[in-house]
Amino acid sequence: xxxxxxRGTADLLPQEARAxxxxxxxxxxxxxxxxxxxxxTPIFEQTDMFTRGIGEATDVVGKEMFQVLxxxxxxxxxxxxxxxxxxxxxxxxxxxxxxVRAVQEHNLVPSGAAPAKLMYFGPMFRxxxxxxxxxxxxxxxxxxxxxxxxxxxxxxxIIMLMRFFEKAGVPRSNMRLIINSMGDDxxxxxYRDSVRDFILAHGSELCDECNRRAHTNPxxxxxxxxxxxxxxxxxxxxxxxxxxxxxxxxxEAVKAYLDMAGIEYVEDPHLVRGLDYYTNxxxxxxxxxxxxxxxxxxxxxxxxxxxxxxxxxxxxxxGFALGFERLMLALEAAGVQLGGGxxxxxxxxxxxxxxxxxxxxxxxxxxxxxxxxxxxxxxxSLKSQFKLADKLAAPLVVVVGPDEFERGEVTLRDMAxxxxxxxxxxxxxxxxxxxxxx
Ligand code: AMP
Numbered sequence: 001x002x003x004x005x006x007r008g009t010a011d012l013l014p015q016e017a018r019a020x021x022x023x024x025x026x027x028x029x030x031x032x033x034x035x036x037x038x039x040x041t042p043i044f045e046q047t048d049m050f051t052r053g054i055g056e057a058t059d060v061v062g063k064e065m066f067q068v069l070x071x072x073x074x075x076x077x078x079x080x081x082x083x084x085x086x087x088x089x090x091x092x093x094x095x096x097x098x099x100v101r102a103v104q105e106h107n108l109v110p111s112g113a114a115p116a117k118l119m120y121f122g123p124m125f126r127x128x129x130x131x132x133x134x135x136x137x138x139x140x141x142x143x144x145x146x147x148x149x150x151x152x153x154x155x156x157x158i159i160m161l162m163r164f165f166e167k168a169g170v171p172r173s174n175m176r177l178i179i180n181s182m183g184d185d186x187x188x189x190x191y192r193d194s195v196r197d198f199i200l201a202h203g204s205e206l207c208d209e210c211n212r213r214a215h216t217n218p219x220x221x222x223x224x225x226x227x228x229x230x231x232x233x234x235x236x237x238x239x240x241x242x243x244x245x246x247x248x249x250x251x252e253a254v255k256a257y258l259d260m261a262g263i264e265y266v267e268d269p270h271l272v273r274g275l276d277y278y279t280n281x282x283x284x285x286x287x288x289x290x291x292x293x294x295x296x297x298x299x300x301x302x303x304x305x306x307x308x309x310x311x312x313x314x315x316x317x318x319g320f321a322l323g324f325e326r327l328m329l330a331l332e333a334a335g336v337q338l339g340g341g342x343x344x345x346x347x348x349x350x351x352x353x354x355x356x357x358x359x360x361x362x363x364x365x366x367x368x369x370x371x372x373x374x375x376x377x378x379x380x381s382l383k384s385q386f387k388l389a390d391k392l393a394a395p396l397v398v399v400v401g402p403d404e405f406e407r408g409e410v411t412l413r414d415m416a417x418x419x420x421x422x423x424x425x426x427x428x429x430x431x432x433x434x435x436x437x438x
Pocket of ligand 1: 136300323324327
């Protein structure tokens with residue numbers, strides 16, 4: 001039987017790979033205009049870093065991480081031995097913890113410095129049950145700002161994310177921006193207790209998972225997708241009444257900035273995001289129509305305590321991540337096609353076998369001049385070469401024939417207008433670029 005890609009993974013075939021490249025470049029451009037610079041962190045990290053940063057009680061760390069074992073480490077485990085911390089490795093389930101670790105390790109925010117504004121893109125790994133819009137290896141584009149607590153940064157992040165989605169082609173009318181404040185160490189513990197008490201009081205009406213969460217991570221129960229639980233939990237205490245003065249002032253200021261920027265949002269006092277590290281502002285962007293239950297295309301929040309949990313000095317931070325695969329589904333639903341079009345400017349055809357070497361030379365000169373050019377490599381007839389050029393959607397075809405070549409010329413044909421003329425081989429790249437409008 002032929003080998004297939006592992007469950008929950010998907011190949012990015014050329015069109016999708018091109019779309020991924022286009023969106024990554026769009027992110028570089030848009031986030032770059034807000035002062036963000038790229039960072040690349042390893043695909044795997046010490047498991048403890050994720051456990052300490054993201055939290056053992058989260059699904060992402062508690063249930064969904066892929067562990068990485070070297071052969072030696074595996075043998076040690078089989079023999080009943082214990083692994084050292086640097087042998088306990090996991091594939092990254094998200095990007096924030098790694099970026100925060102890197103900022104700490106390289107001291108990118110020395111005291112008194114401007115915030116570090118960083119962005120990344122790449123694959124993430126979570127061993128979830130695969131379904132439409134939910135994979136085990138998926139791709140995220142994210143941004144993190146470390147070193148500033150001002151609410152203007154929160155607003156800037158949210159505006160930047162919305163601008164990215166709009167520029168990528170998701171209609172604003174099909175997006176819902178949801179915001180909330182999750183409070184901080186001052187006010188959240190009491191709120192968490194009140195939600196735990198609510199769950200325990202309604203235990204018989206809630207699923208096992210919600211009951212389990214009452215003891216591990218009560219706020220996560222508010223995110224339960226079970227319709228019966230959702231109905232019961234709609235009456236759970238909301239954090240808006242529990243916020244301390246500082247958190248309330250921060251949240252009000254973020255909203256004021258968003259209002260000023262004309263960014264519409266819905267407040268959901270039950271919005272809690274899946275990871276433990278969030279404090280204050282949290283946000284999520286959902287697609288209203290076309291994505292079913294996996295409708296969150298991006299989200300993030302403030303994480304002022306995360307740096308300390310990975311061993312760094314107190315450094316406020318905020319960030320978001322957006323999912324490439326879900327964004328592609330949202331774009332598809334909106335009729336936007338990315339990654340399409342021809343990847344060829346010119347097809348070089350030879351009249352017959354005697355011109356193959358000459359045609360190879362012309363082809364190479366075009367490529368060296370930066371023109372995207374290709375030719376037949378299967379000894380097709382001239383007619384079949386034109387068919388192939390059509391199939392590849394090449395806008396221009398160069399025909400290399402013996403008489404013209406003798407005079408140092410080739411024929412250049414515009415496939416749309418069907419006009420053709422002879423061009424000297426020396427001037428061919430310039431003529432091609434002229435026709436392509438470069
Ligand atoms: P999170 O890191 O959980 O906040 O997720 C940020 C974004 O990544 C989500 O809004 C989704 O668009 C995307 N995402 C998260 N998990 C998955 C997954 N298993 N498969 C595909 N996309 C995902």
